[in-house]
Amino acid sequence: MGFEVRPLAPIGAEICGLALGRGLADADFEDLRRTIVEHGVVVLHDQHLTPAQHVALGRRFGEPERGAFNEDTPDPELILLTNRGRDGQILPADDVRMRLVNINEGWHTDSSFRPIPATFSLFAAVVVPPVGGDTFFASLRVAWEALTPTEQDSVRGLVGLHDYKKAFLRFGSTVPGNPIFDLPVVRHPLVRRHPESGETTLYTSEHVMGIEGMTDDEARPILERLLRVAIAPERVYRHTFRVGDLVIWDNRHMIHRAQGFDQEHVRVMHHVRIAGTEPVVAA
Ligand SMILES: [Fe+2]
Incomplete structure (x- = not known):
C-alpha cells in the first residue's frame, strides 16, 4: 500500500503518507476505499483541499449528491456548513441554515x-472553533455483533421509519413551509447487509422514529436499546478537528x-456526500 494505516481507538483509522491535493494513483485510491469500508471512518491530517479538489476526490467514490443546504456553496456538489453569512457575520440562531445544522447533533447516517x-x-x-464542533462516530456493525442472538432474532426483518419531520421536531428545528423540514417518511430495513463487505449491520439512528407495524410505545424501547448498544462510550471514536483534516466515513455501517459549539466562534466545514446506487438490502 502507498500509505500507512494507524488504527484509532476504539474504531477508525488514521491514514498517513497521502497528500490528496497532489492526486492519487488508482491503486492507492482502491486501497483507501477498502480501508474506509474496513475501518468505517478514516482521518487524514493536513490535506487543505480546495473545493474543486474535494469534489474531484469525491467523484472517484461515485456521483456526489446535489441539493446543497447552503446556497453560498462554491460548488453545487459541495455542502458548505458554516455559521458565517456572506457578509462575514455570525448567522443568527433562528437562521434556516443554523436550524438545519441542529439535526446533525443527533446520531444519524x-x-x-x-x-x-x-x-x-x-x-x-x-x-x-477553539473548543467544540467535534464529531462522534460509532459502528453499527459492532453494535449488531454486540447484541445477543435472541436480540438479533427479534429485530431481523423489521423495517425502520426514517422520519425527518419528527426528527427535526425532536431536535427543536422546524421552519414551516421549508420542504426539507417536511420530507416523507422513508422505510429502510433495520438490519442490513453491507453491499461491499457482505457483513450484517444494524441500520438505525436518532432519525429512525418508528418501526413499521408497531405503535410508538412498542418501537421506542427497541430503538433506544439498539442505539444504546451502538453508542456505548467504549465503542465511540471522538474526532476533534484541526484545520486541514479530511475525515471520510462509510454511512452504510457507521x-x-x-x-x-459556542456560536460566537466561526466554524466552516466542507462536505461532499456520495449518492448511493442501490436500495438498502435487508440481511
Ligand atoms: Fe451527518
Missing part, C-alpha cells in the same frame, strides 16, 4: 431520508453525530 441513501461522506475542516 447521512441522507437516510432518501430511498437510496448516501454511501461515503468526505468532511473537511476549513475553520474550526453512525455519527455533531457536537455543538
